[in-house]
Amino acid sequence: MSDNMKRRDFLKGAATGVGVGLLGAMGLYSYSSQRTRHFPKAERKMTDIGVCKSVKVTNISETSWFDNATLMGDIKGAGGLLVNQYDYNWPPFGNGKGLGKGSYKEGIAQIKHLLPNRLDEAWEIISKNSVHPENAGGFAALLDVEEMNGNKRKFLLDVGWSYQWCDECFKREGIDKMLQNKEIEALFFSHEHFDHFWGLPVALKYDPEITIYIPEGFYPEGLQYIKDCGHKGKLITVKTGLEKLIPGMACYVFAIPIICRVYGELSLYFNVADKGLVSVTGCCHQGIIQFAETAYTEIKYENDKRHGIYGGLHISPFEDWDPKYDDLVISLGNYGFEHIGCNHCTGILCAKKFIEAGYPVVEGSARFRSKEKAYLGNGDTITFG
Amino acid sequence: MERFGEGYLEERKLVKRWSGPIPALVSLVITLAVFYLTWWIFQDPRGIMRMYTPYVGYMYCRWWLIMMIWMVYIFNFWPFRRKWLETTHPLIKGTIMTLISVVIMLALIKGFFEGLLGNYGLAYFNPEQLEKLPGVTSFFAIEYSALAILMFAAIASWLSPAWVVALEEAPWQKLTQPAKGLTILITTFFLSTVIYFVTMHPHMGILYHPWQYFTSIAPPYWEEFADTVSGNFHVSWIMCCTVVVWLVETIWERYPFNLIKNDWARRFACFFGIVAIALAMHFFLYFAQELTWGEAIRGTRRGFAPDWRWLHVGEMAIFFLVPALFLAFYCNNWPKKYSMPVNVLVRTAVTLAASIALYIFYYKTSHLFLGTQKGFSHPQQFPMIPMIWLINIWLVHHWFMDNWPAWKMVQKTADEIEADHAAKNAAIADIRITPKFGAGLAAGVVMGVAFYFITVWALPSIYAAIDINPGV
Numbered sequence: 001m002s003d004n005m006k007r008r009d010f011l012k013g014a015a016t017g018v019g020v021g022l023l024g025a026m027g028l029y030s031y032s033s034q035r036t037r038h039f040p041k042a043e044r045k046m047t048d049i050g051v052c053k054s055v056k057v058t059n060i061s062e063t064s065w066f067d068n069a070t071l072m073g074d075i076k077g078a079g080g081l082l083v084n085q086y087d088y089n090w091p092p093f094g095n096g097k098g099l100g101k102g103s104y105k106e107g108i109a110q111i112k113h114l115l116p117n118r119l120d121e122a123w124e125i126i127s128k129n130s131v132h133p134e135n136a137g138g139f140a141a142l143l144d145v146e147e148m149n150g151n152k153r154k155f156l157l158d159v160g161w162s163y164q165w166c167d168e169c170f171k172r173e174g175i176d177k178m179l180q181n182k183e184i185e186a187l188f189f190s191h192e193h194f195d196h197f198w199g200l201p202v203a204l205k206y207d208p209e210i211t212i213y214i215p216e217g218f219y220p221e222g223l224q225y226i227k228d229c230g231h232k233g234k235l236i237t238v239k240t241g242l243e244k245l246i247p248g249m250a251c252y253v254f255a256i257p258i259i260c261r262v263y264g265e266l267s268l269y270f271n272v273a274d275k276g277l278v279s280v281t282g283c284c285h286q287g288i289i290q291f292a293e294t295a296y297t298e299i300k301y302e303n304d305k306r307h308g309i310y311g312g313l314h315i316s317p318f319e320d321w322d323p324k325y326d327d328l329v330i331s332l333g334n335y336g337f338e339h340i341g342c343n344h345c346t347g348i349l350c351a352k353k354f355i356e357a358g359y360p361v362v363e364g365s366a367r368f369r370s371k372e373k374a375y376l377g378n379g380d381t382i383t384f385g
Numbered sequence: 386m387e388r389f390g391e392g393y394l395e396e397r398k399l400v401k402r403w404s405g406p407i408p409a410l411v412s413l414v415i416t417l418a419v420f421y422l423t424w425w426i427f428q429d430p431r432g433i434m435r436m437y438t439p440y441v442g443y444m445y446c447r448w449w450l451i452m453m454i455w456m457v458y459i460f461n462f463w464p465f466r467r468k469w470l471e472t473t474h475p476l477i478k479g480t481i482m483t484l485i486s487v488v489i490m491l492a493l494i495k496g497f498f499e500g501l502l503g504n505y506g507l508a509y510f511n512p513e514q515l516e517k518l519p520g521v522t523s524f525f526a527i528e529y530s531a532l533a534i535l536m537f538a539a540i541a542s543w544l545s546p547a548w549v550v551a552l553e554e555a556p557w558q559k560l561t562q563p564a565k566g567l568t569i570l571i572t573t574f575f576l577s578t579v580i581y582f583v584t585m586h587p588h589m590g591i592l593y594h595p596w597q598y599f600t601s602i603a604p605p606y607w608e609e610f611a612d613t614v615s616g617n618f619h620v621s622w623i624m625c626c627t628v629v630v631w632l633v634e635t636i637w638e639r640y641p642f643n644l645i646k647n648d649w650a651r652r653f654a655c656f657f658g659i660v661a662i663a664l665a666m667h668f669f670l671y672f673a674q675e676l677t678w679g680e681a682i683r684g685t686r687r688g689f690a691p692d693w694r695w696l697h698v699g700e701m702a703i704f705f706l707v708p709a710l711f712l713a714f715y716c717n718n719w720p721k722k723y724s725m726p727v728n729v730l731v732r733t734a735v736t737l738a739a740s741i742a743l744y745i746f747y748y749k750t751s752h753l754f755l756g757t758q759k760g761f762s763h764p765q766q767f768p769m770i771p772m773i774w775l776i777n778i779w780l781v782h783h784w785f786m787d788n789w790p791a792w793k794m795v796q797k798t799a800d801e802i803e804a805d806h807a808a809k810n811a812a813i814a815d816i817r818i819t820p821k822f823g824a825g826l827a828a829g830v831v832m833g834v835a836f837y838f839i840t841v842w843a844l845p846s847i848y849a850a851i852d853i854n855p856g857v
């Protein structure tokens with residue numbers, strides 16, 4: 001055999017061997033227990049966000065829409081969950097052209113001159129031009145935080161969707177007066193979704209100067225809507241990551257894509273004295289366990305204990321189910337939460353599965369159009385601390 | 386005796402109309418234009434039919450792929466006669482065969498799955514039956530049934546071509562069409578059913594409340610190993626199998642399995658070799674995600690959820706297939722001038738580099754022009770759908786239209802066919818298992834293992850430096 005042939009044989013063998021070695025290592029090592037040696041050692045940052053005495057949440061409304069089939073029918077008819085939320089032709093951006101043919105620009109042009117004070121007139125126009133205005137509800141919550149010195153501070157988390165429904169709920173819970181009296185110092189938007197954000201003029205009707213926090217990722221229409229609603233106060237865009245707010249209260253922004261062309265979610269952490277971590281979410285598109293794990297790596301909290309959850313946990317918002325949701329039901333017990341107040345996009349089926357699993361779900365009263373006691377429903381409250 | 390299309394693909398000579406890379410580039414531009422137009426018509430959430438919901442669009446996409454595989458690989462173009470294939474204008478051929486593939490696809494989905502199975506067997510194959518379940522909305526009824534039907538296609542799109550590529554149509558290779566096609570079709574369909582029942586049926590069984598303990602295994606047997614009860618664990622390796630079958634058939638020229646002289650040993654080695662390679666990809670691509678995003682956490686959502694990580698393995702795998710098929714269909718399986726193992730290695734390296742570039746390009750830009758959502762883990766973000774849609778268009782173009790207009794099809798002469806066979810046999814015979822080959826093999830194995838660990842070591846920092854998209 002000539003040297004050239006030997007070299008060629010060697011090369012052929014080597015080319016084959018590279019594939020064999022590479023695939024062999026891929027198959028044998030990649031899922032072995034040895035692989036964990038390559039993971040970076042996660043060091044807890046233990047950021048001190050301070051501590052508060054208690055936090056009380058009043059559920060102004062968790063009923064974002066009243067009928068699942070109607071909402072999903074609209075979504076299906078317009079082309080699915082990826083359609084831009086401003087294009088569905090839902091209230092308040094109805095342009096009269098029908099499902100899936102909406103436009104922020106055309107919709108807002110019809111009501112802009114009436115915002116934020118003449119909402120009844122605006123809703124009359126909206127009702128004529130939009131798809132299923134009667135199905136719009138909204139998610140909103142009032143947060144009462146008591147500082148260690150006894151000082152009490154109020155915040156709003158989201159403002160719902162329908163002008164009509166939100167105004168009714170605000171009045172029912174006395175939010176209108178609190179806003180008028182400037183008792184509520186800021187409004188946090190969990191994300192840009194219709195059912196959390198589009199009811200903004202109702203809040204601005206009572207306090208146009210309220211400070212607003214939004215997660216980064218709002219689309220141009222959303223930013224314009226804040227202006228078009230007549231907001232005159234400070235607008236703070238929170239960047240991805242942790243942001244301390246007041247002693248014992250911080251927010252965390254997750255850069256995540258969400259259905260209906262929305263991006264980014266802001267959720268709240270409270271460090272309650274002697275109790276531990278309390279997580280308050282709007283929809284929790286990042287996942288409640290991700291939210292809890294993030295707290296573990298990022299912040300320091302009392303007794304190193306996760307104490308409570310309140311809010312939408314985004315598991316089966318349309319009462320759909322998927323085996324991966326069972327992963328959450330199975331795993332949540334490992335996190336040791338002592339009080340779980342869930343509603344909205346958690347899904348009733350999921351709340352019932354939590355109860356069946358023996359988790360400490362705080363049940364509600366099923367009033368004001370909330371459907372089930374498994375939920376902490378409209379008008380119900382929960383206090384941590 | 387009429388051969389129909391048996392051997393048609395191997396015996397046709399595609400002659401470039403222009404020199405250099407122009408035909409490949411022209412074909413790329415034309416097929417991308419068709420892709421974008423048809424995407425807008427059928428799939429795009431902003432377009433006309435808006436089938437990317439996503440599962441409805443995906444179901445049609447997968448079954449259309451299978452239809453073409455059946456028509457070309459299993460039935461060898463039967464009942465189209467060889468003369469018709471050789472003389473009909475590619476545009477007419479493409480139109481007729483595409484329409485036929487669509488008609489059979491609709492008959493299968495609407496008639497067999499939704500109509501027969503959905504009404505008389507497993508209710509979840511039929512959306513109308515599913516809607517009878519309290520609380521299930523029309524939207525999810527359609528999505529769930531589409532998921533079940535498409536998963537059947539995913540399994541079939543591995544097994545159907547594998548019977549031809551790995552098992553060489555054995556033991557029915559000597560049957561004439563349509564007997565051969567029907568036999569392979571029924572066998573692979575049966576096997577797909579068995580695999581569906583042990584991989585996806587338990588997933589479908591726990592979609593509903595309460596879990597269907599008595600009709601499916603719940604919790605499923607893979608729960609502990611996969612760290613999830615979701616069937617996405619199986620989607621992952623099945624997708625990898627689908628991809629590896631085509632890598633073996635195209636850019637690998639069935640190497641190294643073609644070195645095995647014993648027929649049945651070669652066939653089984655190739656079939657199970659494909660599964661083994663797919664499993665290696667399945668585990669590595671999961672590990673790659675752990676290295677870049679951190680360890681998965683069971684019960685969480687989106688980017689950190691094990692179920693999504695497994696699904697993403699399948700999504701990553703499909704990115705390999707696109708450049709591999711482009712090399713095979715439009716670049717004449719470049720390069721061909723070295724020995725088979727070296728050619729295979731170079732093609733694999735090119736495919737690997739191109740697939741990484743495509744992955745980055747897709748996640749950076751697709752939301753801008755496909756109507757999909759930005760980010761990796763959005764529940765409606767399924768890169769498999771546009772990738773397979775593009776591949777479907779290439780299959781129509783390459784199989785049904787002979788790469789028209791940048792190539793012209795002429796039939797090879799008997800001498801040319803003979804020369805091809807001889808060249809193929811010579812290329813295989815050129816690989817001699819000598820001591821030098823053995824030494825090279827050992828050195829190569831070391832290099833392969835080293836390359837693996839270098840990749841594992843470098844991946845986190847490379848990923849961080851590229852910063853594809855923050856939206857995990």
